[in-house]
Amino acid sequence: MSRIAVFNQKGGVGKTTTVLNLAAGLSRRNSRPLVIDMDPQGHLTQILDPLNQSAGQSLFGFYQDNKPLTQLEIDWAGVGSLIPAHNVLIKVDAIFGKGPAVLNKLKLGLDALEKESSPRDTIIDCCPYLGVLSLGAIFAADMVLIPISSDYLSLLGAKKVEKTLKALEPVVKKRIDRRYVMTCYDRRLKFTFDVHEQARDLFGEEVLNTVISKNVSVAKSPQFKTDVFQYSPNSSGAQDYEALLCELYGEKPPGAIER
Ligand SMILES: Nc1ncnc2c1ncn2[C@@H]1O[C@H](COP(=O)(O)OP(=O)(O)O)[C@@H](O)[C@H]1O
Ligand SMILES: [Mg+2]
Numbered sequence: 001m002s003r004i005a006v007f008n009q010k011g012g013v014g015k016t017t018t019v020l021n022l023a024a025g026l027s028r029r030n031s032r033p034l035v036i037d038m039d040p041q042g043h044l045t046q047i048l049d050p051l052n053q054s055a056g057q058s059l060f061g062f063y064q065d066n067k068p069l070t071q072l073e074i075d076w077a078g079v080g081s082l083i084p085a086h087n088v089l090i091k092v093d094a095i096f097g098k099g100p101a102v103l104n105k106l107k108l109g110l111d112a113l114e115k116e117s118s119p120r121d122t123i124i125d126c127c128p129y130l131g132v133l134s135l136g137a138i139f140a141a142d143m144v145l146i147p148i149s150s151d152y153l154s155l156l157g158a159k160k161v162e163k164t165l166k167a168l169e170p171v172v173k174k175r176i177d178r179r180y181v182m183t184c185y186d187r188r189l190k191f192t193f194d195v196h197e198q199a200r201d202l203f204g205e206e207v208l209n210t211v212i213s214k215n216v217s218v219a220k221s222p223q224f225k226t227d228v229f230q231y232s233p234n235s236s237g238a239q240d241y242e243a244l245l246c247e248l249y250g251e252k253p254p255g256a257i258e259r
Contacts (some may be wrong), residue, residue: 002248003141007145008146008154009157018147018181020221023079027080054086070113149184155198162203186213228241229241
C-alpha cells in the first residue's frame with residue numbers, strides 16, 4: 001500500500017488529471033483507493049460532484065473540527081472513496097499557522113484511518129503552492145509524484161519542488177522519495193524533448209521513463225465525470241496511465257515481452 005502526494009508548485013501541470021487516472025487505474029486492479037482533494041479549488045471534487053459540499057463535510061472538517069478522516073469519506077462509485085475539498089481550505093494557513101501539530105496532522109489522521117480500516121492506496125491531489133496543506137501532504141506521503149507538463153514554466157515549478165524537498169530532508173531526517181513524470185507530452189514538438197532532457201539533467205533517475213502524451217480523451221473525460229479508462233479505454237492516454245501505474249508499482253508494463 002502506498003501514499004502518493006501529487007504536487008508541483010505550479011498549476012495546470014496535470015496534477016488533478018494524474019490523481020484521477022491513477023485512482024481509476026488502481027481500482028481496475030481490485031484496489032479501492034482513497035483520494036484526498038487538498039486543493040481549495042476542488043477540481044477533483046467537482047468532477048465527482050458530491051451532493052453535500054459543506055465545508056464541515058470536506059477536508060476542512062478534519063482541520064477545523066478534528067473530524068476523523070473516515071467520517072469525511074464519500075463513495076466514489078467504481079473507483080474507491082474521496083475526501084472532498086472546499087474553497088474554505090484556503091484559510092487553513094491563516095487559521096492554524098505552520099506549527100508541527102498542523103503539519104503532521106494529515107500523517108497522523110491517515111495512520112489512524114489505516115488502523116481502523118484495512119490499508120489502502122492513498123493518493124493526494126495537492127494545491128499548487130507551498131503551504132500547510134501541501135507540506136502536510138509531503139509529510140504524510142511515502143512518495144511525492146511531480147508532474148511536469150512539458151514546458152519551461154512547469155519545469156521551473158518542479159525545480160522549486162526539488163528545492164523544497166531538499167530543504168525538508170534535514171527536518172524529516174531521510175531522503176524524500178520522489179518521481180518526476182512528464183505530462184502533456186507532445187512528440188511533434190522538439191521543445192518537448194528539450195524540456196524532457198533538461199528534466200533528466202536536473203532530476204536524473206527520478207524522472208520516470210513513462211511519459212503521459214497530450215491526449216484529447218485525457219482532457220475530455222472529466223467533462224463526462226469520469227476517467228480516461230472509462231471514457232476511452234483504448235486511447236493513448238489510458239495506455240500511458242496504465243504504464244505509469246506499472247512503473248510506479250514495479251509491475252511489468254502491458255505487452256512486455258518475456259525473456
Ligand atoms: N495528458 C493530457 N492531455 C491533454 N490535456 C491534459 C493532459 N493532462 C492534463 N490536461 C489538461 O490540462 C489542464 C490542466 O490539468 P490539471 O490536471 O487540472 O492540472 P493541475 O491539477 O496541475 O492544475 C486541464 O485542462 C487538463 O484537462
Ligand atoms: Mg488541480
